Amino acid sequence: MISRILGLGAGALGLILASAATAATPSFSLAWSEYPSWSVFGVAHNLKLIDGQAGKQGSIEKRWNVDIVLKEAEYDPCLTMYGAGQCDAVCITTLDALNPSLGRPSVVILPTSTSVGADALIVPKSVTQVNQLRGRKVFGLAKSVSEYCFIRNLELLGEKPEQYTFSNMDPGAAAVAMQQKQKEIDAIMVWNPFVLETLNRRKDAHVLFDSSKIPKEIIDAVVMSQASLAKPGARDFAHAVIDTFYAINRRLADASTRDDTLVAIGEKFSNLDLAGMKKVVQQTQFFGTPKEALELMNGGELKTLTQRVVDFCVKVEIVPKAPAIAFGPAAAGADVALRFDPSYIQAVAARP
């Protein structure tokens, strides 16, 4: 018996030693879900630019000497995973990042895209004025960018949001019900691919308003935990993630690889064809170069827009209190929940 226990102990020790040996390369994880500017990481894995498996490296990982571990999940579980500390970084909208940042101080290391029409209110063509929707239900995911986009558009049109009813429904389910012409569901606020798919299948429906009225308010991003960023090698992980994103964007910009890359990005995202995907990337505008991203991150507009998003989130109780937000590289001792830090992009852009 004792010898067995000793044997087990020795085995465990061996395992620990072995894992310590492979841990020479710092390893960090990134949780992502299928969305145009995030599927980029899945595509990069398929192209062997990075290898999402633990302990394996692609060319970009070798360049920065890190191990990127990809964890793919649906969007909601990604948020839970990040909140529970089960991944170091996550693909998330800045609106949804506010809440986890209260429990886990976070840094926006890379804005990936912004919604310019990718979130839309779809109604039958008989509805041409938004006030026709008063007293009727508009279906979409509650307390999400959909509800935000809906209320912001109402405000821009001078309408009172209180006169409208936003009813919770999964966007995929809402799109299906709309396409089936369910009687009670004839106004939906959803995002892509559901917007384009619904419009394709219901020629009698149209977009009443969409996120193109509020550009750069809904920002898709890669957000990383501040605690993880403090670990050795973490900066290089951030650099490698950013490098990967721009590598795929260069393929999108290059006419010879553009269509192929678009199809690859769209493969699991939807069954839209190439033409549909071209539309998708128009409505989900990528911050495809460091220059575009830095313009956003260093511009004064971001501060006002982010404040507006924070105010909304406090109002509809997405966050219990407003998280402290800062812009620019971390100053010593600054205690903020969410920081927009352009220094990682700058470092990648500066490296030849």
Place this chain on the structure above:
Amino acid sequence: MTIRRPIQPSTSLVLGILSVLVLLGAYTGLAWRQERQNPDDTTIPRWGQLAKGFTSTVEVNRRSNDRWLVADSIASAKRLFSGLFFGVLGGLLIGLAMGCLTPVEACLSPPMSLLAKIPPTAALAVFFVLVGTGDGMYVAMIAIGILPALAVGVHLAVREFPDELLYKAYTLGASPLEIVWTVIFPQVLPKFIDAVRLSIGPAMVYLIAAEMVVGDVGFGYRIRLQSKLLNMSVVYPYLAVLAAFGFVMDYLLRQLQRRLCPWFEGGR
């Protein structure tokens, strides 16, 4: 150690309580560890946070102007019990018919075995078309989800019914309907109750899954929304209520079985 050696009822009770205590202790340990790693973490709330979360579910919410737990319980219970009612009744009738009438058996046996393997939540779009997106959808999903397995269970129980008893009843001059009602049904009843007990779990799973996707009230809706907001101090009390509900339902059905079929040797 003898297999199935009987133990004192008191020992059994103590062991049961102990195992629950171990579970609670393990959670406390997990919460403590998570707190040490990150005091601001809300995904494994400590007991104090859980109490706060629970309070927030039972006091009147100032935005929605209702008590979450009350509103959700009413909505979900209505859907669950309607679904169970139709599913259980349908399963019993179809199972009895399959067990007693060979043409029905030949006709329904294959589709029932096939349907029993399909999770209704995966066929959401079909339910939209059939019953729309209102409360009827949840009811249909639960009913159709549990019906095939129940029907198959009743069918098998009827088939186990010994032929000798059947002949005896015929000899005594019973009509076919009398045989079904006074001879077969009482024999099948305890096994039917067992099957219903087993179908409560799946029924709850189907309901929660459907509510997570469609709806603005109910357990599934609240759990999905609050999980996304990382308010696990709200989510876990909801799970506890679900567990307690399942436990009580199970207990009641066992009592019912004991009361109605005291002769049933499986009447544990």
